[in-house]
Amino acid sequence: MTKQNINVALIGNPNTGKTSVFNQLTGLNQQVGNYPGITVEKKVGFCKLAHNINANVIDLPGTYSLNASSADESVVIELLLNKNDKLFPDVIVVVSEVENLKRNLLLFTQIKDLEIPTILVINMIDRMKLKGISLDIPFLEEHLKTKIVLVSSRKNIGIEELKTAITTYKTITTEACLNASSIDDDYFNTLRKTFPNQSLYKLWLVITQDVNFADLNRKTLENESFTKSKSELKKLQQKETIKRYQFINDTLKTGLNIDSSIATDFRSKLDRILTHKVWGYLIFFVILFGIFQSIFEWSKIPMDFIDSSFASLSTAASENMPPGAFTNLIAQGIIPGIGGILMFIPQITFLFLFISILEESGYMSRVVFLMDKIMRRFGLSGKSVVPLISGTACAIPAIMATRNIENWKERLITILVTPLTTCSARLPVYAIIIGLVIPDKYLLGILNLQGLTLMLLYLIGFGMAILSAYILNKVLQLNCKTFFVVEMPNYKLPMFKNVMITVVEKTKAFVFGAGKIILAISVVLWFLASNGPSKDFRNAETIITSKTENATLSKVEIENKIAAYKLEKSYIGLMGKTIEPAISPLGYDWKIGVAIISSFAAREVFVGTLATIYSVGGSDNDNTIRNRMKEEINPETDQKIFNFASGISLLLFYAFAMQCISTLAVTKKETNSWKWPLGQLVFMSSFAYIVALIAYQLLK
Amino acid sequence: MIQDILTYLTLAFAIVFLVKKFFFKKKKTNKNCGEDCNCQ
Known part of the structure; x- marks a missing residue:
């Protein structure tokens, strides 16, 4: 059997345990370097898989979305948009975390639009019981159009299943899980006609990258029929994000269930006390x-x-x-x-x-x-x-x-x-x-x-x-x-x-x-x-002095009486x-x-x-x-x-x-x-x- | 005399400020601003 080398890109939000998954997959077979021209660290590791497949596993910097606005985030996009890069991935592994699935899935849905086989890893599954979380995996796989692997990188659970999923990556559909272009059909149809052989979402990312990184050198195209102003593009980006979250919410409504009454972690225990019908009020x-x-x-x-x-x-x-x-x-x-x-x-x-x-x-x-x-x-x-x-x-x-x-x-x-x-x-x-x-x-x-x-x-x-x-x-x-x-x-x-x-x-x-x-x-x-309007106010001193002539009052007491009388008038x-x-x-x-x-x-x-x-x-x-x-x-x-x-x-x-x-x-x-x-x-x-x-x- | 002038000037400032504050509210300059505080 001939050896096959594939590139596997690990992508995910920060703090999802992506690097732990990387370590579990590659062990000590790692190389650390910098992406050319910038100081963002890249890590490439090697992993032997079944069927004589050798995988180059690339641990990319953590990013929340493909709408990059910082140097380390742009590294991810540049790799995904450049098919000529020697590390361009054959398969992408998006690492998410079970407690923040909603937020993590935004990046996943964007990556799915790039038409590259994508595996979704749901990490930290050892916390599911603690949090009272249950997942409907078949439902999620069907709606997200992906292969899902449940992993606990800390406890080395699910790593072998992940390796198997990577080995069989060709069976995973590259179909997008939602139609993001519906946010502006006319605009995306024009784009489609102008660049008939290009991936629509990649085009969109290239255009919006230009918006996010205003200081880039850029060429002006002759055909500007498809162009929009920066503010229009920003608004479209926002609409895209809202559309994606609507899809994620709908999917998780059925696919994810959180029952806090059976959760056993500290936060849930504390919540039960602080929101208790007696103790809570007390x-x-x-x-x-x-x-x-x-x-x-x-x-x-x-x-x-x-x-x-x-x-x-x-x-x-x-x-x-x-x-x-x-x-x-x-x-x-x-x-x-x-x-x-x-x-x-x-x-x-x-x-x-x-x-x-x-x-x-x-x-x-x-x-x-x-x-x-x-x-x-x-x-x-x-x-x-x-x-x-x-x-x-x-x-x-x-x-x-x-x-x-x-x-x-x-x-x-x-x-x-x-x-x-x-x-x-x-x-x-x-x-x-x-x-x-x-x-x-x-x-x-x-x-x-x-x-x-x-x-x-x-x-x-x-x-x-x-x-x-x-x-x-x-x-x-x-x-x-x-x-x-x-x-x-x-x-x-x-x-x-x-x-x-x-x-x-x-x-x-x-x-x-x-x-x-x-x-x-x-x-x-x-x-x-x-x-005051009256004579009484103006003649207060005379009036009080004459009134207190016979009384044995101190100077301060008389002054107080004058002040009080003036105030009254x-x-x-x-x-x-x-x-x-x-x-x-x-x-x-x-x-x-x-x-x-x-x-x-x-x-x-x-x-x-x-x-x-x-x-x-x-x-x-x-x-x-x-x-x-x-x-x-x-x-x-x-x-x-x-x-x-x-x-x-x-x-x-x-x-x-x-x-x-x-x-x-x-x-x-x-x-x-x-x-x-x-x-x-x-x-x-x-x-x-x-x-x-x-x-x-x-x-x- | 000077004290009286200063007093009446201060009083006039105070009255103008209060009238402006409660009867003639400044219109917002930025049309994009909602009713949120600190939006100029």
């Missing part, structure tokens, strides 16, 4: 509680530092700058206003740090899956979970994220209820009020009351969102349902760099997005608080006094009323507004924002303004009220109607008012 709530505890505990010191730094800055400004209106604007308006937002950077940072870690580690996908079970009971789509969870950062991108919900009614309900989840703008309001009215004590020695309250507020927001969805579902008579598909990523240690980038970006967006508005509003508020005081009758049943004074009105633009303005108002009307002794709020006394009741009853009432008001113009604008845009944002505004605001009223009246 673990989630423990993690949630841990996060809110830490937000309060760890932020304490930096928050105090920022608060007192801005107080000192304000004092320094008023002491060192020449006296006048502009100095007052800086010391009493701008600095306290900015301080009021920067003070919350530590808490915002910790919130995003934890959310980012949960997302990076892969746990968040499990939470989405876990919560989907609850969502469905309330008539929401599983896809609604993503907007509701991302609403904890900001309702605006969350509402935009509802676009992937196909069913209009489900999408509408999700848009309407998303603003009820606690966004980061509520955090400063919650933080300052909780700090004022909830004692910093521990329940059972471990549960911090302030952290617990914060967690309850998040849960109330989320609970109200799904309860509203349930009611809307009944009112709108929602009948149709959509399917929910979520891909569970592998668990991994969060990358420090990724986490930090997310934290910095989100915190920056919060500070600069809200900061500019707060700064501008602080300036306007300061002006309104420092000027200022524009902002008059505005606040006008709305006071409406808000006093909720336990709020006119100053809180002004803060509620100004924070209609954005919730976080609430703290900045109070900081500005109290700076204008406060004394210099209690110069931090929190101390000023803590000491504020209601002159009518002689009680502290921020007591337990009014504090809880305010917390509940902010939990439900629609205090965000931008959210209303986005709702209008997404629903293309004013009806829904107006409904949202009326419902949320009146509900917030009623709940806050009940809470205050019960607790006072």
Whole structure:
């Protein structure tokens, strides 16, 4: 029998165990060299097969597709397109990995189009049982038009079968497994006519290689009837990839089955616990509680530092700058206003740090899956979970994220209820009020009351969102349902760099997005608080001095009385006094009323507004924002303004009220109607008012 | 006097900024951009 030499090319995605297969096939018979002109390593090994066949096995660099964009990837294409290369393969072995078959098959379907006999190796089959994976090999062989060999290169399983398959490579059909040219029939027909003797897919690869490697020297052809612009070719490439994935999805729907309930690997075991109907929720709530505890505990010191730094800055400004209106604007308006937002950077940072870690580690996908079970009971789509969870950062991108919900009614309900989840703008309001009215004590020695309250507020927001969805579902008579598909990523240690980038970006967006508005509003508020229309405002000093002539008051006390009187008679005081009758049943004074009105633009303005108002009307002794709020006394009741009853009432008001113009604008845009944002505004605001009223009246 | 001018200038800037922010939103320059954040 005569000896026969054949070339076998090993091709596959990176990390599919291609080199292990190569080592198993060739043993120590290897040569390592470089492809000419580039520094990409090539390996050629020798393997003796049955029927006197000697195989040159070429281990090509790992590539994800034939749409190469890097030097090592182009090595693969150049070899496959050049029939004159002495290593041009007689047979190609595409190595795939059983856990990532879908991704790996893209390259396989492209290679099949080259009309070269191709064997599909499915590697790492020893993990099939661990992962609960089963394959319908006859079905896959029929649809992929290939010979499939199951291999475990680590455990030396299937190598002999692979050698046999290589030996009989001539029996394998070179027919393509899908008709990729259907993405643009006209274009490919023109190509076919222009180059009648060429393989259509090879032509396509040559043309697109030119697109991928723009710096190549190229000849201009006279006949340009078949040419397309680079952007058109790129779009066609994308269409080709989508078509291939559609084919792969259809094939794997039947050919691959993953039953996670019988999987025995660590990830599957962990998944079973984290998505368990009891333990899953318990673990989630423990993690949630841990996060809110830490937000309060760890932020304490930096928050105090920022608060007192801005107080000192304000004092320094008023002491060192020449006296006048502009100095007052800086010391009493701008600095306290900015301080009021920067003070919350530590808490915002910790919130995003934890959310980012949960997302990076892969746990968040499990939470989405876990919560989907609850969502469905309330008539929401599983896809609604993503907007509701991302609403904890900001309702605006969350509402935009509802676009992937196909069913209009489900999408509408999700848009309407998303603003009820606690966004980061509520955090400063919650933080300052909780700090004022909830004692910093521990329940059972471990549960911090302030952290617990914060967690309850998040849960109330989320609970109200799904309860509203349930009611809307009944009112709108929602009948149709959509399917929910979520891909569970592998668990991994969060990358420090990724986490930090997310934290910095989100915190920056919060500070600069809200900061500019707060700064501008602080300036306007300061002006309104420092000027008044009546004679009483201008003659405040005379009026108070004459009133206190007989009283034994210190100079500071008289100054405080003048400041308070001027504030009451200022524009902002008059505005606040006008709305006071409406808000006093909720336990709020006119100053809180002004803060509620100004924070209609954005919730976080609430703290900045109070900081500005109290700076204008406060004394210099209690110069931090929190101390000023803590000491504020209601002159009518002689009680502290921020007591337990009014504090809880305010917390509940902010939990439900629609205090965000931008959210209303986005709702209008997404629903293309004013009806829904107006409904949202009326419902949320009146509900917030009623709940806050009940809470205050019960607790006072 | 200078302090008063600076104060009124700052106030005017603040009001113009707020009016522009909430009543006259900037139109996107790039037609290919969707509604995503950071798309210029």
